[in-house]
Amino acid sequence: MFFLRNAWIIPAIPVASFWVILLFGKRLPKKGSEVGVAALAIAFALSCLTFGAWIARDAKPAAEVVAATAPATAAGPGHVEGGEGAGGAHELPSETHHAEELRPAVDRNLFTWFEMGGTKVEFGTHIDGLAVTLLFVVTLISLLVHIFSTAYMKGDRRYTHFFASLSLFTSGMLILVTARTTLQMILGWEIMGLCSFMLIGHWWEEKPNSDAALKAFFTTRTGDVGLLVGVSILFFGAGRTFDAATINAAALSGRMPHWVLLMGATALFVAVIGKSAQFPLHTWLPDAMAGPTPVSALIHAATMVVAGVYLVARMYGVFWKAFSITAPGHAGFNPVAIVGGLTILIAAALAFVQNDIKKVLAYSTVSQLGYMVMGLGVGAWMGAVFHIFTHAFFKASLFLGAGSVSHGGSHHSFDMKKDMGGLKKHMPITFWTFAVSSVALAGIPILAGFWSKDEILLGAGKNGYTVFLVVGLMGAMMTAAYMTRCVYLTFFGEARGNAAHHHPHESPPAITGPLVVLAFLSVVAGLLNAPGITLFGKWNLNEVLVTAGVPEHTFNYGYAAVSTLIAATGIVIGGLWYFRNLGPHGITQRVKPLHAGYVFLDNKYYLDVLYTDGVVGSIKGPIARGAYWVNQNVLDGVVNGVGIAARRVAQFVYDVIDQQVVDGAVNGAGFTAESGGSLLRVFQTGRVQNYAAIMFGVAALSALGLAVLVTK
Amino acid sequence: MHLNAFLLLAAFLFCTGVYGALARKNAVLVLMSIELILNAVNVNLVAFGAFQRSIVGHIFALFVVAIAAAEVGVGLAIVLLIYRNRHSIDLTEVDLMKG
Amino acid sequence: MLTAAASTDLNTVEYVVFGVIAASMAIAAIRVVTAKNIVHAALYLVVVLAGVAALYVMLAAEFIAVVQVLVYIGAIVVLLLFGTMLTRAPIGTTSDLDNEQRGVSLVVSLFLLGVLGWTLTKAFGWSHMPETPVQRTADVGNSIFQSFVIPFEVVSILLLAALVGAVVIARRD
Numbered sequence: 001m002f003f004l005r006n007a008w009i010i011p012a013i014p015v016a017s018f019w020v021i022l023l024f025g026k027r028l029p030k031k032g033s034e035v036g037v038a039a040l041a042i043a044f045a046l047s048c049l050t051f052g053a054w055i056a057r058d059a060k061p062a063a064e065v066v067a068a069t070a071p072a073t074a075a076g077p078g079h080v081e082g083g084e085g086a087g088g089a090h091e092l093p094s095e096t097h098h099a100e101e102l103r104p105a106v107d108r109n110l111f112t113w114f115e116m117g118g119t120k121v122e123f124g125t126h127i128d129g130l131a132v133t134l135l136f137v138v139t140l141i142s143l144l145v146h147i148f149s150t151a152y153m154k155g156d157r158r159y160t161h162f163f164a165s166l167s168l169f170t171s172g173m174l175i176l177v178t179a180r181t182t183l184q185m186i187l188g189w190e191i192m193g194l195c196s197f198m199l200i201g202h203w204w205e206e207k208p209n210s211d212a213a214l215k216a217f218f219t220t221r222t223g224d225v226g227l228l229v230g231v232s233i234l235f236f237g238a239g240r241t242f243d244a245a246t247i248n249a250a251a252l253s254g255r256m257p258h259w260v261l262l263m264g265a266t267a268l269f270v271a272v273i274g275k276s277a278q279f280p281l282h283t284w285l286p287d288a289m290a291g292p293t294p295v296s297a298l299i300h301a302a303t304m305v306v307a308g309v310y311l312v313a314r315m316y317g318v319f320w321k322a323f324s325i326t327a328p329g330h331a332g333f334n335p336v337a338i339v340g341g342l343t344i345l346i347a348a349a350l351a352f353v354q355n356d357i358k359k360v361l362a363y364s365t366v367s368q369l370g371y372m373v374m375g376l377g378v379g380a381w382m383g384a385v386f387h388i389f390t391h392a393f394f395k396a397s398l399f400l401g402a403g404s405v406s407h408g409g410s411h412h413s414f415d416m417k418k419d420m421g422g423l424k425k426h427m428p429i430t431f432w433t434f435a436v437s438s439v440a441l442a443g444i445p446i447l448a449g450f451w452s453k454d455e456i457l458l459g460a461g462k463n464g465y466t467v468f469l470v471v472g473l474m475g476a477m478m479t480a481a482y483m484t485r486c487v488y489l490t491f492f493g494e495a496r497g498n499a500a501h502h503h504p505h506e507s508p509p510a511i512t513g514p515l516v517v518l519a520f521l522s523v524v525a526g527l528l529n530a531p532g533i534t535l536f537g538k539w540n541l542n543e544v545l546v547t548a549g550v551p552e553h554t555f556n557y558g559y560a561a562v563s564t565l566i567a568a569t570g571i572v573i574g575g576l577w578y579f580r581n582l583g584p585h586g587i588t589q590r591v592k593p594l595h596a597g598y599v600f601l602d603n604k605y606y607l608d609v610l611y612t613d614g615v616v617g618s619i620k621g622p623i624a625r626g627a628y629w630v631n632q633n634v635l636d637g638v639v640n641g642v643g644i645a646a647r648r649v650a651q652f653v654y655d656v657i658d659q660q661v662v663d664g665a666v667n668g669a670g671f672t673a674e675s676g677g678s679l680l681r682v683f684q685t686g687r688v689q690n691y692a693a694i695m696f697g698v699a700a701l702s703a704l705g706l707a708v709l710v711t712k
Numbered sequence: 713m714h715l716n717a718f719l720l721l722a723a724f725l726f727c728t729g730v731y732g733a734l735a736r737k738n739a740v741l742v743l744m745s746i747e748l749i750l751n752a753v754n755v756n757l758v759a760f761g762a763f764q765r766s767i768v769g770h771i772f773a774l775f776v777v778a779i780a781a782a783e784v785g786v787g788l789a790i791v792l793l794i795y796r797n798r799h800s801i802d803l804t805e806v807d808l809m810k811g
Numbered sequence: 812m813l814t815a816a817a818s819t820d821l822n823t824v825e826y827v828v829f830g831v832i833a834a835s836m837a838i839a840a841i842r843v844v845t846a847k848n849i850v851h852a853a854l855y856l857v858v859v860l861a862g863v864a865a866l867y868v869m870l871a872a873e874f875i876a877v878v879q880v881l882v883y884i885g886a887i888v889v890l891l892l893f894g895t896m897l898t899r900a901p902i903g904t905t906s907d908l909d910n911e912q913r914g915v916s917l918v919v920s921l922f923l924l925g926v927l928g929w930t931l932t933k934a935f936g937w938s939h940m941p942e943t944p945v946q947r948t949a950d951v952g953n954s955i956f957q958s959f960v961i962p963f964e965v966v967s968i969l970l971l972a973a974l975v976g977a978v979v980i981a982r983r984d
Contacts, residue, residue: 686807689742693734693915700923707930713825713940718866719931721833725840725859727924732844734916735909740894744856745844747887751863754875762870763940767954773875774955777882778966782973784887788894789977795898796983804910 003046003053004106007127010050010135011174011188013043014142018168025160030150036163037146040170044139047132054132055539059101062546066102102541103129105245107180119240124180126245129540130313130385134177134306137392141302142170144514148400149294151510152407156292162202166298169195173303176310181242182231185311189227189275192304193220199299200291212290219284223274227311230267234318237264248317248544258322265322268315269336276308278373279343282366286350289358289414293403296358300365301396306388309372312336313385317544319376326379326463326551333467337460340374341471343367348478352485355417357402360486364441365395367475371456378468380459381550382529382537383452389536390448390525394437397518401434404511405490409504416489419497423490426504429512431491433519438487440522442480443567445560450567451526454560455553462553473566480570481577488578531555718759726752739791739801743784750780829869836862847904849895853888860884874948 017039025032105128113123125131146166153162172195176188201213235242237260238250250256272278277285285305289296299305312319319325323334347366354360368391375384405420406412409427413419424431440447443454453476460469495504506512529536537552544550725748732745754773761769795801839858846852860883867876955963 687804688806689734689803689910689912693912693919696730696734696923697919700919700926703930704926707926707933711933713822713829713869715938715940716931716935717829717833718870719935720928721836721866723924723927723931724837727920727927728837728840728844730923731916731920734919735913736844737910738849738908740849740891740898741844741852741908743894744852744891747856747883747891748840748843748859751860751883754879755863755866758867758870758872758875759940762872763938765941767950770872770875770951771954771959773872774878774951775962775966777875777878778970781882781887782970784890785977786973786980788890789981791894792897792981801898 003050004127005108007125010043010046011171013039014167014171018164021164032160032163033150036167040143040146044143047135047139051132051136057103059103062102065104066546125178126180128542131177138173138302141396145294145298148514151508165195165198183242199295200288209290212287216284216288220274223271226267226270230264233264251317251321252547261322265319272308276305276369277366278339279346286359286362297396297399301392312376320548337374337377337468340370340377341468343370344475348475351482356414357416358414361398375456378460378465379463380456383455383459387452390452393518393525394440394522397437404430404507408507413498420490421493422495427506433515436519437522438483442483443476448522448526458553458559477566477570480567481574484571484574715763722752722755743787832862832865874951
């Protein structure tokens with residue numbers, strides 16, 4: 001209980017480490033890296049203890065826990081009716097059998113952050129299964145990344161600052177994870193945004209790197225507007241409260257109008273699209289590869305992009321109600337699932353045409369994040385959270401593996417086609433860990449990725465989202481195939497470029513150690529929720545899921561067989577294509593439509609062009625051109641038309657009326673205009689103070705007139 | 713205390729400011745005169761707020777202070793730009809917009 | 812008015828204090844717009860601004876009085892003096908600070924003063940200020956963050972825009 005109540009210490013440690021490294025790092029014998037590693041080691045140990053305390057926590061019957069928290073959550077101002085009645089009206093699909101037991105969340109207020117307009121905003125922690133899981137994952141991955149970085153970043157000119165930023169980055173995610181209020185979430189969210197900017201642009205002397213940092217910052221910032229708007233809407237909608245649990249309860253109780261929830265959830269989802277790199281704002285994530293490789297691993301596996309998914313999982317009551325996820329008559333489509341599904345396919349297709357190993361992995365992350373978002377969208381909450389958990393291990397392993405390859409094998413190049421190949425015999429540890437993680441990612445049974453992906457697909461299938469089941473299966477096949485391509489190009493075949501000329505060698509233990517740990521976890525982590533064990537599901541069950549009635553499905557051998565078969569097919573196709581050189585190679589060069597498709601993919605669907613030229617350009621160019629066109633065609637036409645008409649009338653008048661009279665009048669008019677103009681010209685001096693004098697004089701006169709009129 | 717004591721004083725300040733804004737040549741002096749005008753308005757707002765026993769006048773005055781700060785910032789930036797281009801901030805010389 | 816006391820003695824004292832403040836403000840304001848030395852004009856402006864702060868205290872608006880001193884005297888006057896230095900304005904006495912439309916300006920402003928004065932006397936005459944309790948700063952804060960939170964945010968965006976705008980305008984490319 002001590003650890004659960006004092007979980008705030010875990011985010012506090014990296015914050016302290018950030019300051020220590022920043023202030024004293026350069027004077028320390030190892031330039032501050034030892035502080036970072038030690039801090040994260042302590043944080044990881046505390047996370048493990050917290051995890052243990054959570055598991056040891058007494059589970060109570062679910063109904064009892066929900067009933068016990070209902071009055072507490074109903075204490076918000078202006079709320080009288082209980083939270084249960086309307087929630088129960090939600091019709092549950094078949095097969096809802098939650099574990100009968102639930103560990104109640106541990107809430108604690110640390111201090112009053114500030115008071116604003118009579119609303120007290122507390123700073124506190126909310127520890128439940130989700131928070132504990134994420135604490136474990138984040139501190140573990142961050143610790144390994146710190147260790148990896150001590151070797152990988154050796155000799156870097158901003159070594160100390162790099163470690164300071166890493167610590168702060170980690171603390172941002174930990175603050176988000178332990179947050180009790182939505183405002184704390186914003187705090188953590190923004191810390192991560194700042195740190196991702198600093199870390200992606202770590203080597204900012206080169207223009208592409210600083211461009212990539214700016215792009216990441218601005219793209220996620222576009223989404224962050226949604227976060228602010230969504231938090232504000234939910235603050236007022238739920239009765240002036242930032243407390244996440246209260247907001248969820250209010251949403252599920254049915255006392256918030258549906259349109260308020262819909263607006264709030266949509267705004268939050270915009271933030272998720274930005275942060276978790278969902279289509280169409282995914283373009284920043286592959287560019288973020290400009291940062292050092294450990295940063296990529298941290299961003300992709302444990303922090304930053306996971307934050308968006310975490311936000312949906314944390315505020316699931318809101319999303320559940322707003323998008324009517326499994327309500328009868330609504331199931332089948334909703335924005336969350338659609339965005340997730342689109343992202344899976346779009347990113348997986350892009351992964352095929354990348355030559356940079358890190359970009360393959362980046363698109364793979366985008367695609368896997370699509371799985372998580374889709375899982376949340378189709379009502380497979382547990383599957384999505386489980387996928388966060390397992391994905392963290394194998395994706396961190398893959399990224400660190402790529403870093404190891406560039407460190408020892410390809411002489412700092414990431415180009416698979418130019419500088420890699422045949423590295424298997426030189427870097428056995430890297431190869432085996434990379435291969436194991438790839439298979440885990442592809443979703444082959446026993447390994448981690450299989451279990452979590454299968455849960456998401458099962459949820460999609462059973463909750464009536466058949467289309468998304470198909471999308472998920474297609475994505476699984478593509479994943480398996482592009483990972484096969486990636487492994488082949490990196491480790492098999494002829495050694496090319498740097499791999500051939502620079503004596504590839506295995507990386508030092510500080511690099512291979514984390515790889516082995518992560519690869520081991522990629523193998524076993526999935527077993528936590530295997531049939532017959534399902535510990536993960538029991539640990540992570542929370543009040544929101546029970547109140548909402550989120551369905552849970554037991555492991556289904558049919559689904560598992562199909563998804564395994566499909567993943568295996570993907571591997572076989574990739575294997576035949578690359579290892580056996582079968583299939584129509586070079587077809588994209590020969591067949592025109594396919595070549596067009598390749599170019600289309602190679603240019604990433606022209607989304608970047610759309611954003612820079614389309615969005616930004618449309619504000620500059622076309623409006624100016626449009627104005628010019630209106631000027632040339634419309635205005636000139638009108639002027640010409642008026643002129644022609646005037647000439648005809650004049651001809652008519654000339655013929656009919658006596659010229660002498662007209663002449664006299666015309667001359668008189670001309671004289672009047674000229675003298676009037678020269679008179680007015682006196683006032684138009686171009687001096688602003690003359691104009692001001694006239695303005696004040698006339699204003700005073702008008703005021704006088706008005707006052708006289710009113711007093712009459 | 714009479715309400716008009718404050719209002720008339722404010723009116724006097726306002727008119728002094730108007731005179732300064734119209735008759736001064738140096739751009740910085742014009743900015744100072746504009747500050748006089750803004751302060752006169754603020755005195756009015758607070759006086760009316762007290763007269764009506766309402767806090768809204770105070771709030772408005774605070775907003776005016778904030779906007780005055782922004783105005784001086786941008787105004788001085790423009791003055792600096794004019795100085796850099798023309799080596800003078802004599803407003804009588806800035807008369808390109810004439811017919 | 813400062814307190815609940817309504818005795819005539821206190822009223823007289825109040826009028827004397829007001830008269831002193833008003834007279835010094837009026838003289839200083841005239842000197843601001845007629846001074847032959849820019850630095851002197853700025854210093855007279857300080858007197859006017861301090862007088863305005865004193866008026867706020869008399870009107871029981873303490874918070875705004877403090878803000879007046881901090882923002883105007885503390886920041887804006889300093890900014891104006893910086894502007895004077897950066898533009899190398901003639902620091903010493905010079906007769907070249909007014910343009911040739913002084914007469915027109917005087918007529919316009921006196922006319923404006925006449926209109927305002929006439930209107931104000933007609934509209935409010937001899938109406939008295941009510942007994943106002945001192946405005947608590949907490950009330951100001953509550954009011955800003957409850958009823959005026961959106962204007963407040965808009966002002967913050969305006970300040971940001973002014974900041975960026977000032978940098979963009981004034982920087983050397």
